[in-house]
Amino acid sequence: MRRSTVVLQRVGKGEPLTPPKAREMLAEILDSVRSDAPIPFTHRDAERALAALLSTEEMWEAVRLSRVPMRFLCAFWSRLEEKDLLAVQDGRLSLTEAGRELASNLCIAPAWEASCDSCEGRGVDFARLPREVVERFREISRGRPEALQVYDQGYVTEETTLARVAFALARGDLSGKEILVIGDDDLVSVAAALTGAPSRVLVVDIDDRLIRFIREVARVEGLDMLEATRYDIRDPLPHEWRGRFDTFLCDPTESFAGFCAFIERGLLAVRGVGSAGYFGLTHAESSLEKWAQIQRFLLESGAVITDIREDFNSYVTWGYVETMRAWSWLPIRVRPDRPWYFSSLFRIELLRPPSVENRRFEGNIFADEEAATV
Numbered sequence: 001m002r003r004s005t006v007v008l009q010r011v012g013k014g015e016p017l018t019p020p021k022a023r024e025m026l027a028e029i030l031d032s033v034r035s036d037a038p039i040p041f042t043h044r045d046a047e048r049a050l051a052a053l054l055s056t057e058e059m060w061e062a063v064r065l066s067r068v069p070m071r072f073l074c075a076f077w078s079r080l081e082e083k084d085l086l087a088v089q090d091g092r093l094s095l096t097e098a099g100r101e102l103a104s105n106l107c108i109a110p111a112w113e114a115s116c117d118s119c120e121g122r123g124v125d126f127a128r129l130p131r132e133v134v135e136r137f138r139e140i141s142r143g144r145p146e147a148l149q150v151y152d153q154g155y156v157t158e159e160t161t162l163a164r165v166a167f168a169l170a171r172g173d174l175s176g177k178e179i180l181v182i183g184d185d186d187l188v189s190v191a192a193a194l195t196g197a198p199s200r201v202l203v204v205d206i207d208d209r210l211i212r213f214i215r216e217v218a219r220v221e222g223l224d225m226l227e228a229t230r231y232d233i234r235d236p237l238p239h240e241w242r243g244r245f246d247t248f249l250c251d252p253t254e255s256f257a258g259f260c261a262f263i264e265r266g267l268l269a270v271r272g273v274g275s276a277g278y279f280g281l282t283h284a285e286s287s288l289e290k291w292a293q294i295q296r297f298l299l300e301s302g303a304v305i306t307d308i309r310e311d312f313n314s315y316v317t318w319g320y321v322e323t324m325r326a327w328s329w330l331p332i333r334v335r336p337d338r339p340w341y342f343s344s345l346f347r348i349e350l351l352r353p354p355s356v357e358n359r360r361f362e363g364n365i366f367a368d369e370e371a372a373t374v
């Protein structure tokens with residue numbers, strides 16, 4: 001690709017925009033964004049956001065492609081608009097001529113994807129699961145309870161749940177194993193139980209609707225190994241679940257405290273060295289600084305990250321999108337018409353007995369500065 005340093009037009013005080021001036025301009029924009037978005041971000045986040053704007057004019061698609069916290073992204077868009085680098089019109093976001101010149105002088109290319117169409121980039125083909133598992137799961141999912149904001153719920157597509165189960169099965173984490181699912185609006189427990197692979201699947205969730213639903217599925221489908229019981233993640237893990245499972249699965253809330261609550265319970269619930277855990281983590285609500293904080297926490301807790309599958313988890317847009325925190329930040333208030341919220345699937349494995357405490361968490365563990373969907 002030709003790296004353009006060509007001056008497209010004169011900007012500012014009649015001076016041509018050059019790469020050094022473009023970098024200076026971006027640094028100034030980012031300094032001013034810092035006052036609106038008190039979270040960690042770097043110039044690389046801005047480059048990703050600009051790359052997304054070079055490849056789409058659809059706001060929700062730009063959110064997805066930017067792979068940066070929405071808190072930063074919306075503040076960045078707003079500054080670009082103020083400086084006439086971005087135009088928001090007819091429900092679309094488009095870089096102006098000056099915005100394109102800035103991107104060009106920063107040598108930013110449009111966001112480009114090379115993911116596989118047949119597995120939607122997951123690297124796992126859920127259709128390898130027995131056909132009756134896939135069909136029964138789709139049928140059962142039709143009766144699921146709707147996602148509730150009060151519990152920070154938001155479930156993934158049926159394909160995602162099936163792929164997650166196929167992935168765990170392929171990694172040897174389900175067959176003959178005792179599984180703990182911590183919070184299960186994704187119905188991973190149901191898909192896992194339908195394979196007949198695990199010897200036990202226990203769901204713990206705060207939502208009575210889900211517990212009733214999963215118990216009813218277990219009864220109707222004759223899934224004796226599938227159980228569900230109520231549990232508030234803020235409470236210490238009950239003694240009878242400690243060290244009793246081989247694998248845990250969860251999709252934590254993304255505040256650091258909320259994340260720790262889920263993972264600490266999971267690590268305490270599994271048997272120890274060799275036990276595995278699964279969780280999701282987004283870019284929309286977690287900066288790379290938070291990713292680093294989480295990775296440090298995992299290593300210090302005795303776990304190693306064995307897999308990270310970017311964009312593995314695709315979420316069905318929840319009913320409460322207009323009341324989520326990020327709604328007020330958006331330049332265009334339209335509901336998304338396709339999945340836009342994705343998370344990476346992480347698999348971890350314990351290398352030594354977990355060094356975490358069975359502590360009690362107080363108050364609202366869902367929100368932090370980077371939270372967008374609570």
Ligand SMILES: [Fe+2]
Pocket residue numbers: 116117118119120121122123124
């Ligand atoms: Fe593929």
